Amino acid sequence: MFGVVVCPRCHRAKGVDLSKKTTTCSCGFAIRIVPARIRLRVGTERELIEAVRRVSADLAGGLSEYERAVQPRRKTRIAEVHARVAATAMKAGDRAHRVRAAAIELSKELEVFSYQDLREVLVALGIQDIDASLDDLLRANVVYEPRQGFYRMITPAP
Ligand SMILES: [Zn+2]
Structure with a gap:
């Protein structure tokens, strides 16, 4: 098959x-x-x-x-994903919650997201220090890095 x-x-x-x-x-x-x-x-x-x-x-x-x-559509689709994720994360509360919501929503949409994806969303949220935000996410075990420059949400074992 x-x-x-x-x-x-x-x-x-x-x-x-x-x-x-x-x-x-x-x-x-x-x-x-x-x-x-x-x-x-x-x-x-x-x-x-x-x-x-x-x-x-x-x-x-x-x-x-x-x-x-x-006319590849990937670029448009990704831009739509970033806009959607930013809109959801915007409602998450304080800065730390917004960063976390951004990572979780990106994972739901893309399964694996890149540094660039996170940057686009955080900048849209008015957050400029991407590296510090990413460090927080990694330290809090919200995401891990399966490949260099790519991140994925940590989901509890089934
Ligand atoms: Zn592919």
């Missing part, structure tokens, strides 16, 4: 062999192949190309293939 998964970080579709447990996206993110993440299943590798194309078209929301090729 083969299938199509969508990268939680860059939101691109990728064809995978479903007998494998993980696959690495072209953006570098290691995607765990879990049933909830499989958007489409096909029987043969030959059908996979078309399946990836279909899922990509769904993700692009009806844009033509040509438009998608010349």
